[in-house]
Amino acid sequence: MSSEAGQQHPLGIYYKIWVLLFVLSSFSYAVDFFNIQGGMRWGLVILFMLLKAGFIVAIFMHVMWERLALIFTILGPPIVLLLLIGFMSVEGFYTSGTRYQYMGHDPNAVALTPSDLHGGEHAEEEHVEEAH
Amino acid sequence: MSEAAVSEAGPTPGVDGLVDDWSADKQTYHVPWGKAMMWIFLVSDTFIFTCFLTGYLNVRLTTTQPWPPQSEIFALSFGGDPIPLILIAIMTFILITSSGTMALAVNFGYRRDKVKTFWFMVATAAFGASFVGMQAFEWSKLILEEGVRPWGNPFGAPQFGSVFFMITGFHGLHVSAGVIYLLTVAFKVRKGHYEKKGYEIVEIAGLYWHFVDLVWVFIFAFFYLL
Numbered sequence: 001m002s003s004e005a006g007q008q009h010p011l012g013i014y015y016k017i018w019v020l021l022f023v024l025s026s027f028s029y030a031v032d033f034f035n036i037q038g039g040m041r042w043g044l045v046i047l048f049m050l051l052k053a054g055f056i057v058a059i060f061m062h063v064m065w066e067r068l069a070l071i072f073t074i075l076g077p078p079i080v081l082l083l084l085i086g087f088m089s090v091e092g093f094y095t096s097g098t099r100y101q102y103m104g105h106d107p108n109a110v111a112l113t114p115s116d117l118h119g120g121e122h123a124e125e126e127h128v129e130e131a132h
Numbered sequence: 133m134s135e136a137a138v139s140e141a142g143p144t145p146g147v148d149g150l151v152d153d154w155s156a157d158k159q160t161y162h163v164p165w166g167k168a169m170m171w172i173f174l175v176s177d178t179f180i181f182t183c184f185l186t187g188y189l190n191v192r193l194t195t196t197q198p199w200p201p202q203s204e205i206f207a208l209s210f211g212g213d214p215i216p217l218i219l220i221a222i223m224t225f226i227l228i229t230s231s232g233t234m235a236l237a238v239n240f241g242y243r244r245d246k247v248k249t250f251w252f253m254v255a256t257a258a259f260g261a262s263f264v265g266m267q268a269f270e271w272s273k274l275i276l277e278e279g280v281r282p283w284g285n286p287f288g289a290p291q292f293g294s295v296f297f298m299i300t301g302f303h304g305l306h307v308s309a310g311v312i313y314l315l316t317v318a319f320k321v322r323k324g325h326y327e328k329k330g331y332e333i334v335e336i337a338g339l340y341w342h343f344v345d346l347v348w349v350f351i352f353a354f355f356y357l358l
Contacts, residue, residue: 072150
């Protein structure tokens with residue numbers, strides 16, 4: 001399994017992971033398609049994302065067959081990024097909290113959708129035609 | 133431990149091997165230098181993309197305007213009712229398919245099968261190019277039909293546009309560079325440039341390509357689904 005001989009593995013494992021990645025992607029698309037919301041949506045999307053990322057790195061990028069010296073070099077430094085993400089989310093929640101509290105914004109405002117905009121236009125056109 | 137370090141069976145595996153690799157006064161990584169350098173580059177690229185995504189996290193948390201509904205904005209209609217996120221789903225499947233063909237190219241490279249390696253790399257590049265094409269379609273739809281700009285959009289938080297164009301643009305640039313890289317290596321494989329040197333270069337190009345797919349996994353989840 002030494003890397004100097006190259007990463008040579010049976011083809012079967014690549015086909016299996018390939019199919020698995022398709023299935024996991026379909027699952028995460030299904031989460032959106034069936035409009036699952038709230039904590040369930042976050043949990044499922046992040047679970048499928050981490051599984052996909054794990055399989056790509058471990059199998060397709062051959063990390064599971066590398067020596068520990070290289071594995072730690074690859075996976076070690078990105079761990080500090082978790083700290084950055086943690087800090088920025090704490091800071092983000094604090095900032096938005098103060099903005100809602102002191103700047104009079106509505107925390108429950110709802111965004112417009114393309115159908116609000118385009119649907120509105122169509123409705124107006126029809127109305128104009130009727131008037132003529 | 134030290135006498136076992138370089139036996140005929142190769143370097144010691146596991147934790148003992150880790151200690152050996154780092155403590156002996158010699159090469160640490162038992163991989164070709166190009167592969168070690170590609171990994172260093174990919175780790176630094178991980179930092180860039182994570183900084184972008186963390187920036188996105190921060191502006192999305194702090195904006196006081198509602199975040200535009202991605203599922204409906206990226207819906208596409210084929211004659212009937214719009215199907216939510218369908219183009220993005222197709223792009224995701226295309227990129228996964230290209231990762232599969234790339235994995236096969238690496239495998240056939242080490243088997244010294246020049247013809248199959250060449251064609252699987254060309255197929256990978258073709259999938260990559262079609263991904264970029266779909267992204268161009270998506271961008272022009274968003275810019276021309278929906279009026280999304282980096283500084284504003286008709287749906288909600290103006291940060292949506294800046295985050296979208298920056299993150300997907302940077303990823304698209306990686307895919308485009310990858311297509312050129314893969315084609316370059318593929319044609320050199322066909323010419324037989326690596327017969328003596330060995331086919332590690334195919335694996336190194338593959339690492340880059342799988343990384344591009346990996347980044348898309350995170351963009352797909354955080355930008356489009358959540």
